[in-house]
Amino acid sequence: MPKLTRRAFGLVAGAAAANLAMPAYLRAQGKPRAVVVGGGAGGATAARYMAKDAGDELDVTLIEANPKYTTCFFSNLYLGDFRTFDSITHGYNTLQSNYGITLVNGFAEAIDRDANEVVMADGPRVPYDRLLVSPGIDFIWDSVPGYSEEASEIMPHSWKGGAQTKLLKSKLDAVEDGQQIVMVAPPNPFRCPPGPYERVSMFAHVLKAKGHTDSRIVIIDPKPTFSKQGLFEEGWEKHYPGMVEWYGPDVHGGIVGVDPSTGEVETDLDTFQGDLVNVIPAQKAGNIAHVAGLANETGFCPIDPHSMRSKMDDNIFVVGDACIPGDMPKSAFSANSQAKVAAMAIRGDLVGSRVFPAKYSNTCWSLIETDDGVKVGAQYVGTDEKISSTSKFISQTGEDAGTRKATYEESLGWYSGITSDIFGV
Amino acid sequence: MQTGTRRTPWMAVPVAILLATSPAFSGEGDPLKGEKAFKACKACHKVGAGARNGVGPHLDGLFGRAAGSLKGFKYSKAMLAHGEDGLVWDEAALDAYIADPRVMIPGTRMSFRGMEDEATRADLIAYLKQASVHNPVENPSAEAPLRAEMGAAALAIEGDRDYGAYLATECVTCHQITGQTNGIPSIVGWPKPDFVRALFEYKTNVREHQVMKLMTVNLGNEEIAALAEYFSSLDPQ
Ligand SMILES: Cc1cc2nc3c(=O)[nH]c(=O)nc-3n(C[C@H](O)[C@H](O)[C@H](O)COP(=O)(O)OP(=O)(O)OC[C@H]3O[C@@H](n4cnc5c(N)ncnc54)[C@H](O)[C@@H]3O)c2cc1C
Numbered sequence: 164m165p166k167l168t169r170r171a172f173g174l175v176a177g178a179a180a181a182n183l184a185m186p187a188y189l190r191a192q193g194k195p196r197a198v199v200v201g202g203g204a205g206g207a208t209a210a211r212y213m214a215k216d217a218g219d220e221l222d223v224t225l226i227e228a229n230p231k232y233t234t235c236f237f238s239n240l241y242l243g244d245f246r247t248f249d250s251i252t253h254g255y256n257t258l259q260s261n262y263g264i265t266l267v268n269g270f271a272e273a274i275d276r277d278a279n280e281v282v283m284a285d286g287p288r289v290p291y292d293r294l295l296v297s298p299g300i301d302f303i304w305d306s307v308p309g310y311s312e313e314a315s316e317i318m319p320h321s322w323k324g325g326a327q328t329k330l331l332k333s334k335l336d337a338v339e340d341g342q343q344i345v346m347v348a349p350p351n352p353f354r355c356p357p358g359p360y361e362r363v364s365m366f367a368h369v370l371k372a373k374g375h376t377d378s379r380i381v382i383i384d385p386k387p388t389f390s391k392q393g394l395f396e397e398g399w400e401k402h403y404p405g406m407v408e409w410y411g412p413d414v415h416g417g418i419v420g421v422d423p424s425t426g427e428v429e430t431d432l433d434t435f436q437g438d439l440v441n442v443i444p445a446q447k448a449g450n451i452a453h454v455a456g457l458a459n460e461t462g463f464c465p466i467d468p469h470s471m472r473s474k475m476d477d478n479i480f481v482v483g484d485a486c487i488p489g490d491m492p493k494s495a496f497s498a499n500s501q502a503k504v505a506a507m508a509i510r511g512d513l514v515g516s517r518v519f520p521a522k523y524s525n526t527c528w529s530l531i532e533t534d535d536g537v538k539v540g541a542q543y544v545g546t547d548e549k550i551s552s553t554s555k556f557i558s559q560t561g562e563d564a565g566t567r568k569a570t571y572e573e574s575l576g577w578y579s580g581i582t583s584d585i586f587g588v
Numbered sequence: 589m590q591t592g593t594r595r596t597p598w599m600a601v602p603v604a605i606l607l608a609t610s611p612a613f614s615g616e617g618d619p620l621k622g623e624k625a626f627k628a629c630k631a632c633h634k635v636g637a638g639a640r641n642g643v644g645p646h647l648d649g650l651f652g653r654a655a656g657s658l659k660g661f662k663y664s665k666a667m668l669a670h671g672e673d674g675l676v677w678d679e680a681a682l683d684a685y686i687a688d689p690r691v692m693i694p695g696t697r698m699s700f701r702g703m704e705d706e707a708t709r710a711d712l713i714a715y716l717k718q719a720s721v722h723n724p725v726e727n728p729s730a731e732a733p734l735r736a737e738m739g740a741a742a743l744a745i746e747g748d749r750d751y752g753a754y755l756a757t758e759c760v761t762c763h764q765i766t767g768q769t770n771g772i773p774s775i776v777g778w779p780k781p782d783f784v785r786a787l788f789e790y791k792t793n794v795r796e797h798q799v800m801k802l803m804t805v806n807l808g809n810e811e812i813a814a815l816a817e818y819f820s821s822l823d824p825q
Pocket residue numbers: 200201202203204205206226227228229232234235236237238239269270271272297298299300321322323354355358359362449450451482483484485493494495496497498526527528
C-alpha cells in the first residue's frame with residue numbers, strides 16, 4: 164500500500180468516500196489523466212494551469228517528493244538577510260484545495276513508458292495519458308574531484324533548496340573577519356547563470372555589514388566569462404572593494420580537486436584555503452529523466468520547441484531545468500513560462516482545447532547590494548530548430564541609484580507574482 | 589511590500605483628527621501648485637467637467653463620497669470593504685491614502701507608490717477640492733469615443749479572449765491575476781482604451797521601461813486587442 168497522506172486524496176475525497184480503499188490517483192475516473200512529476204517552478208505551474216483551465220474535464224495529479232518547496236530563487240536574498248527562510252518556503256495546500264489537484268507526496272522511481280505509468284519508489288503505479296516531467300537538476304558529483312554527496316555536508320552546494328540552503332547560511336554567519344570564502348563555480352549549462360555571482364554579492368554584503376572587510380571571497384570558475392559580468396564586477400568594485408576575487412580558467416589553469424577535510428581547493432595555479440567552501444558541481448537533468456530515457460548525451464532532455472513535448476516520447480513533456488531549452492537560461496521564470504506552453508499543448512491533446520503558437524519569456528533579477536538590483540531578460544519563440552531568442556535587454560553599467568532601486572522593487576513584485584502563479588491563489 | 593513600516597497606518601490616526609472638518613495637516617495648500625502635483629494622478633484619474641472613469645475612478649464629487657462607491661467601476665475587494673465600513677473621502681482620509689495607499693488600504697489595486705511630501709499633498713488636496721465640484725459625464729464607465737490616436741487600430745479589432753488568456757499567461761508571472769500590487773502595477777479590470785494606450789506607449793518608447801518594452805515589442809494589433817479583451821474582463825480581488 165502506498166504511503167499516502169490524507170492530502171493525497173485532494174478534492175476528490177467526496178467522490179472517493181465510497182471507495183476509500185483505493186487511492187484517488189489509481190481510480191479510473193473516465194476522464195483523461197494528466198500527471199506531473201516534480202512540484203517545483205515548472206511542474207507546479209503546469210499542474211495549476213491544466214487544472215485551472217481544463218476544469219472538470221481533466222484529472223490532474225502532481226507527484227512531489229517533498230512536503231514543502233523552498234525556492235532556490237531568492238535563496239541568495241535569504242543568505243543576505245533580506246528574506247526569511249519561511250518567506251521562501253511554500254506548501255501545496257492551495258493547489259489541492261482551490262484547483263482540485265491530487266497531490267501524491269512521494270518519490271517517482273521510474274516511468275514505464277510502454278504502460279504509460281509512473282512507478283513510485285514505494286510500489287504503486289500512477290497511470291497517465293500525458294505526463295509532464297519537471298524534476299529540476301541532479302549533480303555530477305565527481306565533476307569536481309574529491310567532491311561527493313557526503314562532502315556537501317561540509318562544503319555545501321546549496322544549489323537545491325531546503326536543508327542545504329540553511330547549512331550554507333549557518334556557515335556564512337560563522338565566518339569571522341579575515342577568514343576566506345572560496346566558491347567553486349559550475350560549468351555551463353547550469354541552473355540560474357547569474358546565481359553564483361549574486362550569491363557572492365550576498366556573501367560580501369553580510370561580511371561588510373558586520374565590518375568583516377578583511378575577509379576575502381575567491382571564485383574559482385571553470386568558465387572564461389559569466390552572466391552579467393560587467394554589472395557584477397562594477398558592483399563589487401563599488402560596494403566591496405578588495406573583497407571579491409574572480410579567477411577564470413586562464414588564470415587558475417584548471418581545478419585539480421577539493422579536500423573537504425582541509426577546506427582546500429587545488430588548482431594548477433595554487434591551492435586556495437577556504438574557511439567556508441561552496442562547491443557548485445556540474446549539473447544534469449534530474450535522475451528520473453535519465454532512468455526514463457528522456458535525456459540524451461548532453462545530460463538534458465531534448466524537446467520540441469513548439470510544445471515542450473519530449474523528442475523521445477510523444478506522451479511526455481519535459482520543462483524547466485531538465486530540458487534543453489535552446490536560447491533560454493535555466494531559471495524559474497523560464498520553467499514557469501515553458502510550463503504554460505506545455506500545459507496548453509497537453510490540454511490540446513487531451514480535451515481538444517485551442518493551441519496557440521508557443522511564446523516564451525524570461526527575466527532574471529540579481530541583487531548586488533541593498534537597493535542595487537540589475538536584470539536581464541529576453542523573449543523567445545519556438546522554431547523547428549530550437550527555442551530561439553527574438554529580443555532581449557540587460558541593465559546598463561553606470562545606471563543611477565533610482566533605477567537600481569526600482570529594479571530591486573520590481574524583483575520583489577515578481578517574486579510574489581510568480582510564487583502565486585506557481586502555487587496558486 | 590516594504591513600505592509597511594514607514595508611516596502610521598490610517599487606522600491609527602486619532603478619530604478626532606479624521607472627524608475634524610479642517611485638514612489634519614497644517615496650513616492650507618496652494619491649488620495652483622496642486623494642479624501640477626496632480627500630474628502624478630492624471631494618467632489614471634480624470635477630474636472636472638465631463639470626467640470619465642479610466643484606469644482609476646473619476647474624482648468628481650470626491651469629497652463626501654464613500655470609498656469605492658462609483659457604480660460600474662471595478663474596485664478591489666479591499667476598497668469596497670473600506671467603503672462598507674464607512675470610509676468617506678475627506679481631506680484627512682485622502683491625505684493618508686495618497687501618502688501611502690497600501691498602508692492605508694492593504695490590498696488596494698491603485699498602483700501608486702505614495703507621495704511623501706506633506707506640503708505637496710496639501711497642495712494637491714486643495715486643487716482637488718476646487719476641481720472636483722464639477723459633474724462627470726452621464727455614464728462615466730462607458731468607454732470614451734475612439735479618437736484617431738495611437739492604438740486606434742488595435743482598439744477597433746474585436747479581441748479574441750481565448751488568445752488573450754493564453755498571451756496573458758506571460759504577463760501574470762509579474763502582474764498578479766488578483767490585481768494585487770506590490771512592486772509591479774495592477775493591470776486587471778482596466779478599460780480597454782487605457783490598456784491599449786499603455787502597451788503602445790511602451791512599444792514606441794513614449795514610456796521607457798526595459799521589461800515592458802521587451803513584452804510589447806513583438807505584439808501586433810491582434811495580440812494587443814486580445815490582451816485588452818482578456819484583462820478588461822477580469823475582476824480584481
Ligand atoms: C541560488 C539560486 C538562485 C536562483 N535565482 C533565480 C532567480 O532569481 N530567478 C529565476 O528565475 N531562477 C532562479 N534560480 C533557478 C531556479 O531555482 C530553477 O531554474 C527552477 O527551480 C527550475 O524549476 P524546475 O521545475 O525545473 O525544478 P525545481 O524547481 O528544482 O523542481 C523540481 C521538483 O521536483 C521534485 N522531484 C525531482 N525528482 C523527483 C522524483 N523522482 N519524484 C518526485 N519528485 C521529484 C523536487 O523535489 C523538486 O521539488 C535560482 C537557482 C539557484 C540555485
